[in-house]
Amino acid sequence: MNHVVVVGAGLAGVRSAEALRARGFQGNITLIGEESHRPYDRPPLSKAVLLGEADSSRWESDLDAMNVRHRAGVAAKGLREGTVETTEGEILYDGLVIATGATPIRLRGEGDQQVLRTIDDALRLRSRFGPGVRLVVVGAGWIGAEVATAARRAGCEVTVVEAGQAPLSVALGAEAGAHTAPWYAAAGIDLVLGERVASVDPGGVTLASGRTLHADVVVTGVGVRPAVGWLAGSGLTIEDGVVTDEHLATSLPGVVAVGDCAAWWSRRFQARLRVEHWDSALNAPEVAAATLLGEDAVYDPVPYFWSEQFGRMVQYAGYHVGARLVRRGDPERDPKWALCWLTGDDRLAALLTVDRPRDLVQGRRIVESGQRLDVDRITDPSITLRDC
Ligand code: FAD
Numbered sequence: 017m018n019h020v021v022v023v024g025a026g027l028a029g030v031r032s033a034e035a036l037r038a039r040g041f042q043g044n045i046t047l048i049g050e051e052s053h054r055p056y057d058r059p060p061l062s063k064a065v066l067l068g069e070a071d072s073s074r075w076e077s078d079l080d081a082m083n084v085r086h087r088a089g090v091a092a093k094g095l096r097e098g099t100v101e102t103t104e105g106e107i108l109y110d111g112l113v114i115a116t117g118a119t120p121i122r123l124r125g126e127g128d129q130q131v132l133r134t135i136d137d138a139l140r141l142r143s144r145f146g147p148g149v150r151l152v153v154v155g156a157g158w159i160g161a162e163v164a165t166a167a168r169r170a171g172c173e174v175t176v177v178e179a180g181q182a183p184l185s186v187a188l189g190a191e192a193g194a195h196t197a198p199w200y201a202a203a204g205i206d207l208v209l210g211e212r213v214a215s216v217d218p219g220g221v222t223l224a225s226g227r228t229l230h231a232d233v234v235v236t237g238v239g240v241r242p243a244v245g246w247l248a249g250s251g252l253t254i255e256d257g258v259v260t261d262e263h264l265a266t267s268l269p270g271v272v273a274v275g276d277c278a279a280w281w282s283r284r285f286q287a288r289l290r291v292e293h294w295d296s297a298l299n300a301p302e303v304a305a306a307t308l309l310g311e312d313a314v315y316d317p318v319p320y321f322w323s324e325q326f327g328r329m330v331q332y333a334g335y336h337v338g339a340r341l342v343r344r345g346d347p348e349r350d351p352k353w354a355l356c357w358l359t360g361d362d363r364l365a366a367l368l369t370v371d372r373p374r375d376l377v378q379g380r381r382i383v384e385s386g387q388r389l390d391v392d393r394i395t396d397p398s399i400t401l402r403d404c
Pocket residue numbers: 023024025026027028029048049050051057058059060061062090091092093115116117118132133134159243246274275276277291292293294295297320321322323324
């Protein structure tokens with residue numbers, strides 16, 4: 017293999033280039049990305065950058081020293097076997113890594129709506145924060161909660177509108193997410209639940225119920241879609257992302273996919289997973305690089321995600337679909353608590369922890385090991401999780 021092209025210069029893309037070099041690949045690597053910036057990290061955008069504690073979040077990787085040719089401001093437009101069509105002409109490849117991430121969903125309407133995906137988005141949004149600024153955040157998901165946290169800290173008057181019956185209901189289910197609802201009121205944020213935004217209009221949003229909320233700034237945080245439009249007609253199998261096997265190989269030879277755009281087969285959970293998690297963008301490229309180089313590697317993690325909201329560290333590990341919920345501690349009374357999802361035979365499928373990092377680390381290992389737990393002991397937060 018002489019030339020690997022990596023499309024997408026986000027975390028998964030740059031980590032793919034690093035992993036190829038770390039495995040001894042000495043051929044050419046071209047990293048193309050439509051953003052004009054050097055690769056940077058996204059989690060700080062909704063935390064340190066929005067909070068005004070940092071102005072950038074550059075990923076410290078010396079692409080020149082690794083002999084990686086980074087073509088910034090170049091977008092892939094199409095793919096046919098052995099050729100990536102870009103805005104700057106065609107690039108031939110022997111191996112291809114697809115790492116184009118995801119794009120925020122926007123709502124209908126003529127009003128100005130901000131999204132938060134890029135460093136430019138974060139700096140623009142931050143510049144609009146200030147005391148008394150009326151901010152409507154659409155969506156009480158992970159991003160919405162972090163934006164609300166930072167905006168409130170900057171003195172904005174914040175309203176968060178969520179179509180579900182609780183914050184985080186898409187990610188965690190309404191029963192679990194409801195435990196975070198009191199955090200909004202405590203932070204002085206107006207949380208509107210069970211209301212859908214019909215349109216973003218000049219000066220605010222109109223809800224499906226007909227109610228109008230006035231706003232100086234509207235932030236849309238209702239999720240993302242995998243950025244795979246450029247792959248139409250390529251012959252790749254696409255179903256909510258680029259479909260891969262457990263080796264991260266796609267349906268085309270010599271093509272792998274990683275990060276937010278990849279939907280891989282999880283041997284552990286016997287399901288196709290596509291997660292929008294930093295941990296996956298960080299680690300999946302090791303397996304993708306090995307696969308490209310003909311090694312036998314399998315990507316089979318227990319997915320992990322964290323969020324920093326309202327002064328709390330919220331962490332999640334596992335895959336909870338179909339599992340039952342057990343509380344560990346009392347979210348109404350204890351500042352630190354956890355939720356555990358258990359399978360029918362009392363194995364830990366997933367857990368969510370609030371300021372309980374030790375539970376998270378132990379719980380992730382327990383999910384990995386598949387060991388059974390004593391449900392009565394789990395509910396007692398004074399018992400170490402690994403002793404349950
Ligand atoms: P991306 O980072 O999206 O990179 C993809 C790159 O490809 C982009 O630069 C894009 O411009 C480029 N691209 C797209 N299409 C093309 C094309 N056709 N041609 C060329 N280039 C293209 N995860 C956590 O676990 N915890 C957190 O606290 C957390 N916070 C986050 C906060 C924010 C504000 C955001 C946006 C994400 C956060 N995440 C968090 C998620 C995490 O950052 C992502 O999972 C991770 O960045 C995905 O990396 P990626 O490389 O797959 O995609």
